[in-house]
Amino acid sequence: MSEPVKQEGAQALDEGIEAGISGLTTEQIASVINEVIDNETGARLKTYVDTCVHCGLCSEACHFYLSHEKDPHYSPVGKVKQTLWEMLRKKGRVGPAFIKNAAIIAHTECNLCKRCAQYCPFGIDIAYLMLVVRRIIHKLGVTPLYIQDTAHSHSVTMNQMWVKGDEWPDTLQWQEEEAQTEIPTLRIPLDKEGADIMYSVIAPEPKFQAQLIYQMAVIMDVAGVNWTMPATLGWDNSDMAMYTGDNEIMGRLKRTHYETAQRLRVKRIVMGECGHAFRSVYDMGNRWLGWKMPPIPMVHAIDFYHELLSQGRIKIKQKYPEPVTLHDPCNVVRGGGLGEKLREVAHAMCETVVEMHPNREHNYCCSAGGGVINCGPPFKMTRVNGNRVKAEQLFAAKTRGAKTLITPCHNCHSGLHDIVEHFGIGLEIKFISDILYEIIEKPEAT
Amino acid sequence: MKGGREWDWEISEKRVAINEWGTSFGWVEEPYASPDGETVAAIVNVAEMEFSVCVNGKAWDVTFDKVWHLRYLPDGRLTALVSEMGEWTAAIDGIAWDSKFGYVWNPLVSEDGQAFAVAAQQDMQYCMVLNGEPWNETFANMTYFALSPCGTKTAAAVQVENAASGEIHKFKKGTFTAALEGKAWESTYVNVWGLAISPDGESLAAEVRQDLYDYTIAVDGKAWDTTFSCVWEPIFRPGTRTVVAPVRTKGQWTLAENGNTLWDRSFVQLWQPIFSPDGNHLAAIVAPAFGRWTVALDGVPWAKTFGDMVTDVVFSSDGKRLAALAKEGRFWKVVVDGKVWSHKFDMAWPPVFSPDNETVAAKVETEGTYAFVVNDRLGPHACEAAWDPVFSPDGNRLLLRSIEDGVYCRRVVPVSDFMP
Ligand code: SF4
Numbered sequence: 098m099s100e101p102v103k104q105e106g107a108q109a110l111d112e113g114i115e116a117g118i119s120g121l122t123t124e125q126i127a128s129v130i131n132e133v134i135d136n137e138t139g140a141r142l143k144t145y146v147d148t149c150v151h152c153g154l155c156s157e158a159c160h161f162y163l164s165h166e167k168d169p170h171y172s173p174v175g176k177v178k179q180t181l182w183e184m185l186r187k188k189g190r191v192g193p194a195f196i197k198n199a200a201i202i203a204h205t206e207c208n209l210c211k212r213c214a215q216y217c218p219f220g221i222d223i224a225y226l227m228l229v230v231r232r233i234i235h236k237l238g239v240t241p242l243y244i245q246d247t248a249h250s251h252s253v254t255m256n257q258m259w260v261k262g263d264e265w266p267d268t269l270q271w272q273e274e275e276a277q278t279e280i281p282t283l284r285i286p287l288d289k290e291g292a293d294i295m296y297s298v299i300a301p302e303p304k305f306q307a308q309l310i311y312q313m314a315v316i317m318d319v320a321g322v323n324w325t326m327p328a329t330l331g332w333d334n335s336d337m338a339m340y341t342g343d344n345e346i347m348g349r350l351k352r353t354h355y356e357t358a359q360r361l362r363v364k365r366i367v368m369g370e371c372g373h374a375f376r377s378v379y380d381m382g383n384r385w386l387g388w389k390m391p392p393i394p395m396v397h398a399i400d401f402y403h404e405l406l407s408q409g410r411i412k413i414k415q416k417y418p419e420p421v422t423l424h425d426p427c428n429v430v431r432g433g434g435l436g437e438k439l440r441e442v443a444h445a446m447c448e449t450v451v452e453m454h455p456n457r458e459h460n461y462c463c464s465a466g467g468g469v470i471n472c473g474p475p476f477k478m479t480r481v482n483g484n485r486v487k488a489e490q491l492f493a494a495k496t497r498g499a500k501t502l503i504t505p506c507h508n509c510h511s512g513l514h515d516i517v518e519h520f521g522i523g524l525e526i527k528f529i530s531d532i533l534y535e536i537i538e539k540p541e542a543t
Numbered sequence: 544m545k546g547g548r549e550w551d552w553e554i555s556e557k558r559v560a561i562n563e564w565g566t567s568f569g570w571v572e573e574p575y576a577s578p579d580g581e582t583v584a585a586i587v588n589v590a591e592m593e594f595s596v597c598v599n600g601k602a603w604d605v606t607f608d609k610v611w612h613l614r615y616l617p618d619g620r621l622t623a624l625v626s627e628m629g630e631w632t633a634a635i636d637g638i639a640w641d642s643k644f645g646y647v648w649n650p651l652v653s654e655d656g657q658a659f660a661v662a663a664q665q666d667m668q669y670c671m672v673l674n675g676e677p678w679n680e681t682f683a684n685m686t687y688f689a690l691s692p693c694g695t696k697t698a699a700a701v702q703v704e705n706a707a708s709g710e711i712h713k714f715k716k717g718t719f720t721a722a723l724e725g726k727a728w729e730s731t732y733v734n735v736w737g738l739a740i741s742p743d744g745e746s747l748a749a750e751v752r753q754d755l756y757d758y759t760i761a762v763d764g765k766a767w768d769t770t771f772s773c774v775w776e777p778i779f780r781p782g783t784r785t786v787v788a789p790v791r792t793k794g795q796w797t798l799a800e801n802g803n804t805l806w807d808r809s810f811v812q813l814w815q816p817i818f819s820p821d822g823n824h825l826a827a828i829v830a831p832a833f834g835r836w837t838v839a840l841d842g843v844p845w846a847k848t849f850g851d852m853v854t855d856v857v858f859s860s861d862g863k864r865l866a867a868l869a870k871e872g873r874f875w876k877v878v879v880d881g882k883v884w885s886h887k888f889d890m891a892w893p894p895v896f897s898p899d900n901e902t903v904a905a906k907v908e909t910e911g912t913y914a915f916v917v918n919d920r921l922g923p924h925a926c927e928a929a930w931d932p933v934f935s936p937d938g939n940r941l942l943l944r945s946i947e948d949g950v951y952c953r954r955v956v957p958v959s960d961f962m963p
């Protein structure tokens with residue numbers, strides 16, 4: 098492959114990165130890099146580094162690369178070359194400017210979506226390598242401001258959005274009251290020990306999108322599910338600490354989540370429509386703690402809706418009439434294998450489903466995932482311009498009739514919203530629960 | 544749990560037809576049984592947005608706009624969090640505290656049930672409230688909470704420096720500390736978690752993060768000299784002000800006492816340490832290998848390990864025996880002194896030792912049916928709901944509280960009924 102060319106345009110200014118690199122010395126940097134490489138990585142990193150033949154076959158997988166006229170700067174292997182390889186080659190002796198660039202590449206030009214791992218003949222997981230870079234960036238204190246603030250929120254409140262201890266149960270009680278105007282006997286049972294299911298969400302729901310909790314409460318009520326939501330810490334399943342490389346906070350979050358479910362003696366945890374949280378509870382957070390698998394079964398909302406529909410526990414009154422297209426969130430489809438169930442749910446709900454191409458585990462990332470959207474406004478255009486291929490994919494689906502875009506993931510939702518808006522695509526974006534809530538049979542209002 | 548001497552321990556059965564309550568109320572929420580089993584209570588909807596609590600078929604005289612978190616205290620009093628005219632407080636046996644707040648949550652109860660505390664918010668300021676008495680000091684945020692074992696003191700992790708969302712550099716300087724009875728430590732930390740108050744109520748310990756990377760335990764505002772890459776919540780050695788906590792170094796977990804390593808081996812994971820009542824033994828949940836879990840007693844893990852989860856470690860009162868729950872695949876098992884009972888369950892509740900520590904009982908559930916198991920023998924009752932079994936003071940009888948065919952049932956049975 099060719100050498101990476103310099104990225105066009107001025108690099109965004111980020112207060113977290115700028116303040117982080119000021120005062121860093123080459124010695125400090127080398128010490129942190131070598132400490133992480135020597136003590137925290139093992140055979141996996143060595144195998145990846147030794148195996149890669151620099152063939153560049155992974156390039157065609159990456160939406161950043163494809164959206165930037167195949168600029169090698171954005172190719173998966175190019176990102177490793179500009180960051181980790183150089184750190185290894187120089188035995189950690191790189192300067193602050195290098196670290197700044199590495200922080201920008203690892204945090205804002207890679208969604209950790211793992212699409213490239215499918216294209217590498219050796220299955221090299223570039224996302225893992227970018228996470229090693231992010232761990233180094235964390236240890237150096239150079240994490241971008243917005244996502245660092247989110248990690249701080251996690252560390253204090255065990256949720257993503259600084260939601261305070263009282264605000265959480267208060268919000269649930271407010272949503273319960275709202276929903277009781279529609280179904281007078283509806284409950285959002287708080288801290289109900291021995292319920293079958295604990296439902297957990299991410300903090301943007303109580304903060305900005307409380308209607309999603311309302312909708313799920315209605316679905317749970319109609320389906321007659323014995324469920325609960327915790328009134329204590331542990332209700333939030335999200336995890337930006339996983340993406341800042343703050344593994345210790347990631348572990349604390351997941352421990353709190355699973356121990357809360359255990360305190361409530363539930364059989365399963367059902368989680369809302371979120372992708373990165375699934376990766377955290379199902380793969381990364383649990384394993385950092387020593388659990389090979391989730392200690393309490395963890396069911397993504399797609400899977401749960403599929404179960405309710407196929408068991409007839411919720412019934413469709415009238416299918417959603419508008420043609421829909423589906424975005425496959427990387428973490429639950431490529432990472433969690435829920436692609437077919439997502440389609441079965443979509444077909445059960447909607448008259449017409451227009452497939453995007455490529456799809457299922459080959460779908461392009463939304464470019465918001467992997468914590469990129471959480472790096473905030475300074476990098477908004479990095480991810481939007483870095484995903485022109487997604488815009489083309491969406492536009493093609495629209496041309497074939499799609500009017501609504503279903504995406505069962507919060508980050509995808511927000512990221513695709515920006516893409517739809519920027520490229521003027523004109524698709525309405527919905528969660529599955531938005532549609533289910535509209536079309537299921539509900540008890541008649543009294 | 545051991546029952547009171549004054550309770551009715553006659554071999555008998557008492558019933559309350561809770562399934563009839565539905566006719567009197569809009570709806571009846573999940574029931575709770577009193578420790579002595581004599582009463583059963585549930586939150587009931589009496590009119591639109593009007594709630595009360597029904598006890599043995601009779602509702603409290605008062606109603607509230609909202610009632611939640613109904614629980615019996617160990618001394619038999621019945622508590623709930625209630626709201627009226629937009630203000631929140633706790634009510635005990637239907638009598639609300641005089642002090643009212645913008646919100647109350649996270650109730651804490653002392654072992655004897657005499658002390659009942661909640662976290663409270665008023666005008667976006669936070670404090671603890673013990674038996675209706677709020678702290679004099681309030682804070683901009685309050686996260687982790689504790690009540691002393693003696694029930695006389697409360698503590699919380701509190702925010703003492705303002706840092707608006709997004710002020711990451713200010714936050715990193717330390718904006719949190721811990722407060723005992725409202726008195727905040729002078730030292731501040733990036734984070735404060737997992738608090739514990741000493742048995743005498745005088746000393747407070749907490750997990751702290753000093754910067755983004757260094758974790759340790761702070762006691763009364765002074766951090767241990769040693770730092771670690773992570774720590775979990777501290778506990779006090781019974782009868783002392785000595786603090787023990789799980790600590791992580793070089794990717795492995797062990798226990799430390801006052802900053803010094805206590806056990807000579809380390810684990811992939813170690814948490815929830817617990818002392819025997821006499822303080823002579825120390826146990827913890829450990830993972831000796833990735834994905835394998837068990838209990839370690841004084842540093843030595845049980846030979847038998849489990850794939851999914853180990854929880855609810857309990858010492859016998861003499862400190863000589865140890866029981867826990869373990870999950871392998873989808874089933875839970877009871878494990879006593881490292882030996883696994885033969886029965887497996889969809890769910891199990893903490894094991895209970897008899898007063899002479901010879902017998903172990905637990906509430907269990909399989910496919911939605913609850914039952915009691917004693918020394919690995921399953922009882923005959925198939926219940927819709929159940930509460931933890933309680934031994935009589937002489938250890939010969941068991942109080943079993945359950946719901947069967949919609950009827951609450953208080954049963955006293957001889958322990959020998961469960962024996963071969
Ligand atoms: S964004 Fe996805 S495809 Fe591109 S380098 Fe990162 S993980 Fe690979």
Ligand code: SF4
Pocket residue numbers: 148149150151152153154155156173174216217218219220221
């Ligand atoms: S990561 Fe795999 S596909 Fe990419 S350059 Fe290396 S060997 Fe080739």
